[in-house]
Amino acid sequence: MKKRTHNKNISCPICSNTTIKVKKLDSPYIIDRLALHFNTQVDKNLNIVDYELLKCTECSFEFSYPQIAGSGAFYNWITSQTGYYPKIRWEFSKVLDLLANEKKGVKLLDVGCGDGQFFDQIVKKKNTKIDFYGLDPTIGSIEMCIDKGYKVYCMDIKEFKINNKNTLFDAVTLYHVLEHIANPKEFIEELLSLLNPNGSIYISTPYSPMDFELDWFDVLNHPPHHFGRWNLKSYKKLAEVLGLKIEVFMPLPGKLLVSAIQSFMFSIYGNLGKGEKKTIIKSIIKTPFKFLTHLWKQSQRDKIMGKRAANVILAKFTK
Numbered sequence: 001m002k003k004r005t006h007n008k009n010i011s012c013p014i015c016s017n018t019t020i021k022v023k024k025l026d027s028p029y030i031i032d033r034l035a036l037h038f039n040t041q042v043d044k045n046l047n048i049v050d051y052e053l054l055k056c057t058e059c060s061f062e063f064s065y066p067q068i069a070g071s072g073a074f075y076n077w078i079t080s081q082t083g084y085y086p087k088i089r090w091e092f093s094k095v096l097d098l099l100a101n102e103k104k105g106v107k108l109l110d111v112g113c114g115d116g117q118f119f120d121q122i123v124k125k126k127n128t129k130i131d132f133y134g135l136d137p138t139i140g141s142i143e144m145c146i147d148k149g150y151k152v153y154c155m156d157i158k159e160f161k162i163n164n165k166n167t168l169f170d171a172v173t174l175y176h177v178l179e180h181i182a183n184p185k186e187f188i189e190e191l192l193s194l195l196n197p198n199g200s201i202y203i204s205t206p207y208s209p210m211d212f213e214l215d216w217f218d219v220l221n222h223p224p225h226h227f228g229r230w231n232l233k234s235y236k237k238l239a240e241v242l243g244l245k246i247e248v249f250m251p252l253p254g255k256l257l258v259s260a261i262q263s264f265m266f267s268i269y270g271n272l273g274k275g276e277k278k279t280i281i282k283s284i285i286k287t288p289f290k291f292l293t294h295l296w297k298q299s300q301r302d303k304i305m306g307k308r309a310a311n312v313i314l315a316k317f318t319k
């Protein structure tokens, strides 16, 4: 990919350093890729604008410009696609394990709680030490939480703070929310003001680029869906500029060979492509060097705690 020098005026939203342009993402291209991804037609009224993907020269954070988030129509459309919300996330149980070490009870706020999947896990684990609350701007999701008997609010952080003055939490969780947000630094600062002095914020996002993005454009990890593409360097920089301590956690990565086969197959067939053994072997025989390139590039993936990076990262921030 050719990298061009970008207009120096647009600085990194995390560390304010200079940026370069990674790629141009025109609206027709995004619409075309969305149609391919879900194998369906894309509504004409989703108000998708032209974007650029920029990268910080200091912390390597990748972000979208302009900072125009996906419209309500866009989210209504995309959330109605099959398989949009995963039911179980690795980080749910990881956070519960980390909180299990706490000696006292924990007051927790899940920001962007959706239909309460994390709360379902808390209830399942019968962890009575956690007094949990949820926040989500989507009324449909909040109604589902209320039906389950969860304590939730249909509002954003600013509204919540106005309505709940002096309410502080020991833990604030944010699962796959930060990558949708245009101003991550300001957003985390808002969350910090909701935290007890000894409290922690737990944030999970995709680890970008994900291993299957090697030679395939993942439209869901780009605007208007995802605004920020996070990696270890950008998380560490975020902690540094906010004066926070950071600890990171990751699940075990997929096996090198499996990642290589997946990214190789995605590069030929896309996400709806053929995963059958016969097709894989045929494709490798047809283009062996291409496959070896994938294998080699996968071996060069970022290393986190001595292992190849997985596709998701959990960061714990403490004051």
Ligand SMILES: [Zn+2]
Binding pocket: 012, 013, 014, 015, 016, 017, 056, 057, 058, 059, 060, 061, 237
């Ligand atoms: Zn930066």
